[in-house]
């Protein structure tokens with residue numbers, strides 16, 4: 001059969017609220033046009049993030065009832081540890097309350113002034129944690145990843161030559177580790193090839209620099225490798241994932257993505273000394289090493305989710321449903337990052353609204369219009385998130401791309417929800433020439449996109 005259906009039945013439902021265009025105008029106004037400030041109840045289709053928004057399975061819910069809430073030595077921890085170890089092969093598994101807590105622990109230990117952390121592209125929390133430690137976060141994405149319209153199989157790949165140059169220039173002793181984000185969230189949810197992971201490892205090994213994988217979407221990345229990379233079509237996604245991890249010395253993970261859980265994360269590694277330091281810090285900031293900021297029931301949900309995510313019927317549906325939305329957007333004429341990534345569609349806002357300059361945030365205009373027209377919540381990944389003013393010249397420095405992300409929660413929406421999103425997108429496209437830019441009227445010093453207040457320009 002050609003139709004790829006949702007590989008599950010729906011047992012429990014959550015109603016969504018319909019609003020009028022007039023009500024949505026007022027909701028937007030009250031939220032200062034920041035989607036993070038809109039009450040979730042007022043959102044019809046929530047594509048703000050795929051993080052922590054998955055629908056859990058019956059087995060995950062039953063696992064939660066079985067959660068062992070003992071402070072020390074909980075059996076849920078041992079199930080979690082065994083599952084993560086089987087998946088990744090890493091020796092030391094440290095649970096954290098989410099991905100950024102793993103990042104915070106890691107970079108508090110290895111970061112600091114005078115240190116450099118390369119990554120294909122740092123996610124915003126990763127960058128923030130690197131910079132908070134005093135270190136510099138450097139993105140070294142390969143050239144194909146920088147061109148939204150270019151169709152290529154592995155646009156998340158690291159630029160290997162640039163990595164070598166960075167190491168030579170800064171000195172291996174100043175690079176405590178290199179990160180590799182799979183899939184590359186900020187760069188469009190694009191996958192990284194096995195060959196690129198292997199080559200990255202080869203370069204790092206020469207200089208004695210450890211490789212850490214930001215593994216949030218490891219299963220989606222592994223499935224892309226199965227689909228697109230020579231020699232992998234007959235391998236199971238578990239085997240592919242295991243090979244990906246085999247080139248790394250550790251990983252950070254947000255279980256809110258490819259562990260199909262609503263909260264959680266972990267830090268894993270092979271280095272005994274680093275693990276001991278991490279656990280000491282964990283006790284101060286997260287909790288005892290056998291729960292690390294999570295309840296026993298959360299550890300159960302993560303362990304079960306990490307097995308379910310490797311189901312290839314699920315991954316086929318997952319990747320195809322994102323691609324379906326991307327194909328429809330392309331047919332309408334909306335420029336998107338091509339080809340569609342694993343968890344989201346990224347609209348090229350600069351391409352869609354060329355009349356709005358980057359310092360007037362074209363992405364924010366698209367986000368606002370999707371909500372106004374159809375109650376769909378999305379998020380800007382462009383100058384709002386990463387733009388800044390040069391402290392010397394006052395000139396606005398914008399990132400290479402102005403994107404709007406429509407992230408698809410896992411196992412939550414059906415194809416008819418997606419068809420509705422397409423209909424709204426058609427309206428947004430028709431009205432694109434009338435859209436206006438925005439001005440920020442209030443902002444926090446770091447991660448400003450979460451709380452910034454905007455004013456629509458007239």
Ligand SMILES: Cc1ncc(COP(=O)(O)O)c(C=O)c1O
Pocket residue numbers: 051098099100101123125126181185186214216253254255256264265
């Ligand atoms: C690539 C990547 N790394 C790290 C994180 C941080 O994870 P968390 O939100 O669980 O702190 C995210 C979250 O969206 C992410 O996408």
